[in-house]
Amino acid sequence: MSNSxxxxxxxxxxxxTKRFGPVTANADVSFDLHRGEVIALLGxxxxxxxxxxxxxxxxxxxxxxxxxxFGQPLPPGAPRAALDAGVGMVHQHFxxxxxxxVWENIVLGVDHLTAxxxxxxxxxxxxxxxxxxxxxxxxxNARVGRxxxxxxxxxxxxKALYRDAKILILDEPTAVLTPQEAEALFTTLREAISSGLxxxxxxxKLHEVMAISHRVLVLRHxxxxxxxxxxxxxxxxxxxxxxxxxxxxxxxxxxAAGAPLLSLRAVSTPDQGAAPGLKAxxxxxxxxxxxxxxGVSGNGQAALSDLLSGLxxxxxxxxxxxxxxxxxxxxRAAIANGIARIPEDRHKTGTIADFDLTENAILExxxxxxxxxxxxxxxxxxxxxxxxxxxxxxxCPGPDIRIRLLSGGNMQKLILxxxxxxxxxxxxxxxxxxxxxxxxxNYVHGELAKARARGAAVLLISEDLDEIMRLxxxxxxxxxxxxxxxxxxxTMRPEELGSWMAGHGFDSHGxxxxxxxxx
Amino acid sequence: xxxLDILLSASFWAAAIRIAxxxxxxxxxxxxxxxxxxxxxGIEGIxxxxxxAGWIAVWGGLPLWGGVAVAMLTGMMLGLVHSTLSVPFGLxxxxxxxxxxxxxxxxxxxxxxVVLPEVSSPPKITAFQPYEVPFLSELPLxxxxxxxxxxxxxxxxxxxxxxxxxxxxxxxxxAVRAAGENPSAVAAQGLSVTAIRMGAVTVGSGFMAVGGxxxxxxxxxxxxxxxxxxxxxxCIALVVFGAWKPGKAVLGAVLxxxxxxxQIRLQQTGIGAVVPYQVFLxxxxxxxxxxxxxxxRRAEIPAALMVPFNKGER
Numbered sequence: 001m002s003n004s005x006x007x008x009x010x011x012x013x014x015x016x017t018k019r020f021g022p023v024t025a026n027a028d029v030s031f032d033l034h035r036g037e038v039i040a041l042l043g044x045x046x047x048x049x050x051x052x053x054x055x056x057x058x059x060x061x062x063x064x065x066x067x068x069x070f071g072q073p074l075p076p077g078a079p080r081a082a083l084d085a086g087v088g089m090v091h092q093h094f095x096x097x098x099x100x101x102v103w104e105n106i107v108l109g110v111d112h113l114t115a116x117x118x119x120x121x122x123x124x125x126x127x128x129x130x131x132x133x134x135x136x137x138x139x140x141n142a143r144v145g146r147x148x149x150x151x152x153x154x155x156x157x158x159k160a161l162y163r164d165a166k167i168l169i170l171d172e173p174t175a176v177l178t179p180q181e182a183e184a185l186f187t188t189l190r191e192a193i194s195s196g197l198x199x200x201x202x203x204x205k206l207h208e209v210m211a212i213s214h215r216v217l218v219l220r221h222x223x224x225x226x227x228x229x230x231x232x233x234x235x236x237x238x239x240x241x242x243x244x245x246x247x248x249x250x251x252x253x254x255x256a257a258g259a260p261l262l263s264l265r266a267v268s269t270p271d272q273g274a275a276p277g278l279k280a281x282x283x284x285x286x287x288x289x290x291x292x293x294x295g296v297s298g299n300g301q302a303a304l305s306d307l308l309s310g311l312x313x314x315x316x317x318x319x320x321x322x323x324x325x326x327x328x329x330x331x332r333a334a335i336a337n338g339i340a341r342i343p344e345d346r347h348k349t350g351t352i353a354d355f356d357l358t359e360n361a362i363l364e365x366x367x368x369x370x371x372x373x374x375x376x377x378x379x380x381x382x383x384x385x386x387x388x389x390x391x392x393x394x395x396c397p398g399p400d401i402r403i404r405l406l407s408g409g410n411m412q413k414l415i416l417x418x419x420x421x422x423x424x425x426x427x428x429x430x431x432x433x434x435x436x437x438x439x440x441x442n443y444v445h446g447e448l449a450k451a452r453a454r455g456a457a458v459l460l461i462s463e464d465l466d467e468i469m470r471l472x473x474x475x476x477x478x479x480x481x482x483x484x485x486x487x488x489x490x491t492m493r494p495e496e497l498g499s500w501m502a503g504h505g506f507d508s509h510g511x512x513x514x515x516x517x518x519x
Numbered sequence: 520x521x522x523l524d525i526l527l528s529a530s531f532w533a534a535a536i537r538i539a540x541x542x543x544x545x546x547x548x549x550x551x552x553x554x555x556x557x558x559x560x561g562i563e564g565i566x567x568x569x570x571x572a573g574w575i576a577v578w579g580g581l582p583l584w585g586g587v588a589v590a591m592l593t594g595m596m597l598g599l600v601h602s603t604l605s606v607p608f609g610l611x612x613x614x615x616x617x618x619x620x621x622x623x624x625x626x627x628x629x630x631x632x633v634v635l636p637e638v639s640s641p642p643k644i645t646a647f648q649p650y651e652v653p654f655l656s657e658l659p660l661x662x663x664x665x666x667x668x669x670x671x672x673x674x675x676x677x678x679x680x681x682x683x684x685x686x687x688x689x690x691x692x693x694a695v696r697a698a699g700e701n702p703s704a705v706a707a708q709g710l711s712v713t714a715i716r717m718g719a720v721t722v723g724s725g726f727m728a729v730g731g732x733x734x735x736x737x738x739x740x741x742x743x744x745x746x747x748x749x750x751x752x753x754c755i756a757l758v759v760f761g762a763w764k765p766g767k768a769v770l771g772a773v774l775x776x777x778x779x780x781x782q783i784r785l786q787q788t789g790i791g792a793v794v795p796y797q798v799f800l801x802x803x804x805x806x807x808x809x810x811x812x813x814x815x816r817r818a819e820i821p822a823a824l825m826v827p828f829n830k831g832e833r
Contacts, residue, residue: 058709080709095707097700099819100693108697109708111690118688 007034009071010198011087011167016065018051018222025051027222028065033167038189038199040209040230042242043219044437045407049202052219053169057082057089070166088160089169094152098145103127105144106159130161134188149297150181157188168192169200174208175434178296179465179498186212204438205466206235220244243438252449252471258287260323261425261457262308262339267317269303276481277303280317283476283483285426285457290448291486292472293461295501300481301461302344305430308459309341310334322425335364340424342415344431344461346408350415353404357396360403361385361418384421392417393443409440416447427451430461445471465494479503521788531780532664536672539769539776541566541733543675545754546761546768547682548594548726553758554686555719556699556823560616561601562727563751564623565594569728571627574735574742575634577644586736587671587729594728595721597623602720607713609827620751628744646740647671671729671737676769678726683765695719699821702828712828727751753807760811762818774810778803 011033018026026048033039043049054060056067061077068074069085096105107123124140131138136154144152153173160168168189174182189199189212203209209216209230216233218226218241226241262285269277278300285291295301306312307319310331318325321337343349351360362370362381370381385399392413396406403411412432419427429448433441448471452458462468468475475492477484477500484500499505525531545566552559559565573590577583597619604615635641647669656666686692694715697705702712730750735742753775761768782799785791791799 079706083709089707091707093703095701095704097697097704098822099700100697104693104697105704107690108693108704109690109710113691113694113710115690118690118693 007036009033010035010069012068013052013056014066014068016052016055016062016067018048018055018060018062024222026055026062029219029222029224030065031217031224031227033198033200035166035198036193036196037215038193038201038213040213040216041200041202041219042204042206042209042216042238044242044439045409045435046437047219047242048222049219050171051222053089053171053202056087056169083163086164086166087169088163088165088167090153090156090160090171090173092172092175094156096144096152096155098143100144101140102138102142102144102147102155102158103140105155106140106162110163127158127162130158134158134161134191135184136161136188150177153177153185157185161192166196167198167200169202171202172204173201174203174205175463178463178501179494180502181296182208206238207466209238210235218242239438252290252445252452255288255473257289257473258455258457260284260286261321263320264314265318265320267307267314267319269307269312270315271481272303275302276300277315278307278483279481281483284486285459286474287425287457288452288455289473290452290458290460290471292468292475293459293478294465294468294475294497295463295478297463300478301430303481304478305341305344305428305461308334308339308426308428310339338425340419340422340427342412342419342427342429342432344434346411346415351403351411354402356402357389357394357399357406357414358382358385361388361399361414364418365422388414388417388421391421392447409436409443412436412440412444416444420447420451423454423456424451425456427456427458428461429458431463432460433462433464433467441467465497469494469497477501479506482506522785525781525784527660529660529663531784532660532777533667534780534783535773535777536665536668537738537776538779539772540668540672540675541730541738541750542754542757542772542776543679543769544730544733545727545751546730546757546772547675547679547765548723548730549754550758550761550763550765550768551682551686551695551723551726552720553824554699554763554821555695555716555723556702556821556826556828557602557605557716557720558612558616558755558825559598559601559720559723559727560613560755561597561619561623561724562616562754563747563749564620564627565597565724565727566731566734566747566751568597568623568627569594569731570735570747571631571731571742572728573732574644575630577736578642583645583647583736587732590728590732590736591725594731595725597728598721598724599717601724602717605827606716606720609829612825612827631742631744641741641743643740644736646735647737669737671733675733679765679769686765696821698828699823702823702826706828716828727754730754756807756811759815759818759820760807762815763821771810771814775803775807778806 009032014030016026016029017024029052041049051060055062058077058079058081066073069082069087074085075081103120103124106127107118127140130136136158138151138154138158144155147155173185177185193199201209201213213230216228216230216238217224218238220242264281264283266280266282267278268280271277275298293301293304303312307314310329310333313329326333326337347353352363358381361384366376370377382399388394389396389399394410394413396410432448433444436444448458448460460468460471473489475487475497477497479501480503484505545562549559549562569590572593573586576589577586581589601615601619604610605612649667650670652666656662686696694705694710698712698715705712705715731747734746739746757768757771757775760771782802786796786799
């Protein structure tokens with residue numbers, strides 16, 4: 001972007017400082033955004049990216065500094081000011097109402113509340129025009145709750161475009177997309193950029209930052225520590241800038257598989273509402289191996305993890321654990337057979353937010369290990385929690401604080417410790433690093449590698465292909481409840497896996513194994 | 520069989536519509552509150568206050584519609600109390616609602632004694648009289664059943680249509696529904712969730728109070744302490760029965776009222792001589808629970824109902 005210096009400045013931040021009590025969330029942050037430019041905003045969790053965006057959108061008022069939009073000063077603390085001036089934001093957690101339709105979600109808040117009618121027909125035709133122009137295919141009459149995650153994101157982007165946004169802020173936009181969907185998003189963005197849109201792109205994924213941005217800004221501890229033209233930097237440098245030190249991802253070398261600990265033969269499970277069940281799955285988890293399960297969420301991952309944790313039983317097919325099929329399959333039987341879980345949603349099913357660390361540490365074993373004759377042994381429980389805090393580097397004031405107050409990374413470390421301390425044979429790791437920063441990601445991956453080294457079978461379910469490809473000895477792709485063949489480490493390119501994730505290739509494969517294809 | 524005769528008589532359906540009227544007002548009020556994400560358990564007390572306020576205003580010399588307006592304002596004031604505590608302060612909607620019911624009921628009885636210290640039986644007013652809609656009231660069965668009611672009943676049905684149009688056809692209604700589904704989506708558009716929810720609770724409470732006033736200004740012509748008699752709680756159930764949709768909620772109100780009208784008539788038939796009358800009194804509630812179970816299993820509850828919204832929290 002040689003001409004970006006000459007292009008019009010659309011957004012200017014000058015010396016933004018924000019303090020929360022003793023904590024400085026943003027310290028003297030200044031930068032310019034030009035017309036048609038993409039800035040990548042990099043930083044670990046807690047680096048101050050969200051605070052900065054909240055100041056821009058008037059949710060917080062900066063203690064010092066000023067913001068200019070299109071040459072006009074932005075009044076602080078006025079939520080509508082940035083929106084009205086043409087700034088749109090696509091949040092990481094979508095702000096859509098599931099029970100409303102696409103067009104209702106898009107038009108919400110556009111007209112003044114005293115306007116007499118919604119003019120549904122005009123709204124819908126305008127949405128269709130925009131959708132066509134920017135390759136954002138979505139049905140305006142569909143209910144948002146029925147849409148896939150990728151479609152929901154399109155709705156969010158349409159929402160911004162519908163308001164004639166000139167600046168688009170994307171917070172972790174590809175966290176939930178397949179490589180193909182991400183590529184489609186980038187196509188849309190390039191289209192929009194060429195017509196003059198400016199973009200702030202917040203992401204952890206360095207290869208995407210390299211692919212789409214013109215400039216990279218790195219935030220660390222609230223400070224802008226580096227600014228680079230994307231063409232003059234590389235992934236290693238960016239990672240180092242983010243954490244302030246050289247980053248070393250755990251290296252995982254290929255090794256021979258042990259005996260199969262768990263095997264499924266033509267196992268099917270019923271569909272559960274919109275979520276597909278498993279369709280005649282053949283599948284093995286072997287000792288000393290990490291098996292990666294790639295796929296867009298909502299394609300049967302839930303059914304597989306529910307099956308392995310004993311929440312549902314197969315409707316057809318056979319399941320064998322340690323070579324014999326379990327007589328009665330239940331969560332209790334799963335635990336008794338040495339299956340441990342790192343749940344997908346650590347807030348919802350992994351922890352109880354208002355319990356302290358001690359209580360959360362013994363959540364799964366309180367009845368067996370930490371009680372005697374019906375009485376809790378709190379001394380032992382507390383000692384266990386303290387050992388987890390030490391052994392798994394959980395950074396916290398102590399075992400007596402509520403787990404709600406911990407960062408996602410530290411919460412996940414406690415869960416990980418709780419799981420691994422039982423020395424399980426089979427570890428079901430469902431999205432174990434979702435939303436964690438690089439330091440915590442490497443820690444979790446390192447621990448999974450250690451479990452593998454001592455002979456555990458690990459099932460890694462993730463939407464992040466990078467993660468799957470780096471860690472797994474064997475990779476399967478799941479799509480609409482069907483499972484791809486096992487691909488050995490290093491034999492597949494991301495595009496090929498992405499094609500499987502999009503549902504291609506299953507039919508010919510299905511004929512090989514004789515799997516019945518549910519119409 | 521007597522039952523068929525009853526079900527085919529215009530007077531039975533006229534009674535059902537009459538009994539349904541206060542329920543329609545209050546159910547619409549509750550529906551608006553819940554669509555915005557606030558459960559308003561103050562409904563019972565607000566109805567009591569509305570019944571009293573409307574009646575005492577007319578007794579004091581205001582015209583009947585003036586009484587309705589006074590009831591509405593009384594309800595809105597109580598709604599403002601509820602929403603102030605439950606929305607910006609984010610207090611438990613259950614506790615605030617039940618507290619408000621107790622407060623409004625006691626305050627009404629206290630005011631009654633202050634205004635009328637000497638009376639042994641409450642004075643009567645001249646209530647709304649039935650108005651026969653020209654032409655329509657001459658239709659067979661439907662005419663005398665629906666089009667020979669008091670103006671306040673007509674107002675209730677018009678209000679139901681109006682509520683539906685506002686909820687589904689205007690930006691305001693969309694914002695109210697979105698506030699009950701995902702307040703973050705509303706806040707992300709720079710709209711005030713607090714203002715929308717407080718507004719919805721305030722207006723909804725006004726409708727509840729008019730529902731109460733129907734009892735004193737149209738159904739009867741005086742005020743008694745126990746006259747609301749749990750109707751508010753029925754309306755909470757009717758909102759669920761109606762799956763948070765105005766049309767279905769009105770249908771539910773008429774259905775419940777029909778059960779009520781039916782039990783009164785059944786008491787006077789041959790069965791009434793054998794079966795204790797308490798069984799008949801129980802009938803509408805029993806049938807309502809049954810209908811509720813059957814109807815509301817697939818209902819889509821507003822996703823953010825009873826979830827306080829705090830800016831900046833996830």
